[in-house]
Amino acid sequence: MLGELNKKEIVDLLKSQFIGRLGCHANGETYIVPINYVYQNNAIYAHSGEGKKIEMLRKNPRVCFQVDEVESMFKWKSAILWGTFEELKDMERQQAMQGLILRIMPNTNDPGRDPSHAISPELRNSLIVYRINIEEGTGRFEFHEEQ
Known part of the structure; x- marks a missing residue:
């Protein structure tokens, strides 16, 4: 069966x-x-070093974000969202970075590493922490009962 995800299912x-x-x-x-x-809170929080992605986001803050969960060819969920990029500063930046660390670290194979993605310690303070303010979204799924 193919179908649409409702808002709660997209958030989940x-x-x-x-x-x-x-x-x-x-x-x-x-x-x-x-x-x-x-x-x-209806937003995607992430971080990055300077580079092509950040350059492009600063020029045009309108973005698309896609996430999925694929168990098999016939059992999956996918959502596409549209929103606006916003760089975070000061306390908001620190809180978002802490949230990222808490979310990412339990999912690593090496808990001793931090989510700086090989960015040298002297450059960590220059990480760009940002939010995608979600404005709209849609989701789909496929699921077939086993017989």
Whole structure:
């Protein structure tokens, strides 16, 4: 059976996952990249070093975010969301980073590592912490009862 996820099911999917794909577009180019995230209060929180993604997000803050849960070819859920990128500062930045650490660390194979993704310690304070304010979304699923 194919179907649509309702809002609660989309939120449950967002809360259950911690890796999604962020799509951005600037200067006639589209870029899609996987990110670690945490979902809270109708927003996606993530972090990044400087680079192509951040450059593009600053030029055009309108984004698309996709997350899925795939158990098999015929049992999956997927949601696509649209929203706006916003860099976080000061206390809000610190709180979001703490939330990311708490969400990501239990899902690593090496709990002694932090979610800085090989960014040197002297550059960690320059990490960009951001929020995607979700404005709309849609979700689909496929599920077949075993016979």
